[in-house]
Amino acid sequence: MVKQIKRVGLILISALILAASVNLFMSPHHVAAGGASGLGVIIEYALNIDRSITVLIFNVIVLVLAALFLGKEYFFNTLIGAIAFPLFLGLLPEYMVVSDRFLSIIIGSIGWAIGVSILYNIQASIGGTTIPPLILEKYFHISPSIGLLVSDAIVVCLSLYIFGVESFFFALISIAITSVVMTYLETGMNRKKAIIIVTSMEPSEFRQKMDAITVQTLVMFTVQSGEENKQDTMKLIVASDKEYPALKQAINQIDPQAFVMAYNVSEVSDLGLTYHPSDI
Incomplete structure (x- = not known):
């Protein structure tokens, strides 16, 4: 019971960190660096639909897909995070903490990497675009990294159309920073x-x-x-x-x-x- 409570606590903390990275550092500067949250930011600016609603709808869809194609274990490992993340996105107001765009993207990307690394460490997820690549791997033997790359590329290309060229390149920089930080967090800082x-x-x-x-x-x-x-x-x-x-x-x-x-x-x-x- 204690182990499960600790696990749920870590999922909630991770979801909060991820939501803060989006609402306080990435979105105020019109940067959508892939994933369901990036898609939510784009749709909010284009159609005036709250990003939390977009992410929640997307997560409900992928949760159903996870239950059907990946099994109950993965469904329950994703359920809490998939609900908590859009909830925190809705509760946490968008606010520009750092006015310098590049510095804000760096902080937001590091925060995103920390949140995702915590989830990976406890084998949990916040849903989003991480589930479809796993389904493709299971049934079509397509590498999850390729699936994630394609999904992130689609979102980033949409940001090019909505926010412009500068935001597009900042999104690419954010993805690169997140990847590097996650690598160091997963393999250890004390080389x-x-x-x-x-x-x-x-x-x-x-x-x-x-x-x-x-x-x-x-x-x-x-x-x-x-x-x-x-x-x-x-x-x-x-x-x-x-x-x-x-x-x-x-x-x-x-x-x-x-x-x-x-x-x-x-x-x-x-x-x-x-x-x-x-x-x-």
Whole structure:
């Protein structure tokens, strides 16, 4: 029961954040960055129909489609958000919090990304244009990302006709900002580097020299060398971006001929690699 109450609370908070992003930052500057809310803003300005009514009608339709084609579980995961979002859109008045258009779009896009990321994290939704792509994926094997792209493109193109070229490009910028922020929220802000080292040195000698330089966890794996019937030891180290230059210099001092490869990772656990930043 406590878990369900917490989940409902997060859905309501997300719906409020999303409604605030639209009514306080995006819509006052005539920016409709895709989705049912963007469609609602366009219809309101074109036909004088309240955006909350448009979104609610659209959500009722997609809820019926979700129940018919995606099952009861997805229907109930979407129900609360699909009702709460248009409700908050109707209750929260449109007000221009930030007069600078570009700054307002940035804030609104970040807010939208935060709200959607919270919903994704608890496997919930506010309905809108997210449901039709899932139906297309299930029955026609069309990627949801393509379906979402097409639906957002239709709304953005409509905004070009209603609001003009400048608003059209601001809508594209908003979509790009939202995508970048959501990527960082989903994969983690505390990025790290995984460093792979292959040397011909004895594992014990290499570990001893590395331990004298750094406190990072060093994990070793036996790998097959390019030479026939020869095995080497691959070393794996996880470090922060700040620590990477010093580690790179240390490895070069220990073995200038070592093969070194580094790449970004967002989460590390187990196998002795759970990340604890050092003070170097």
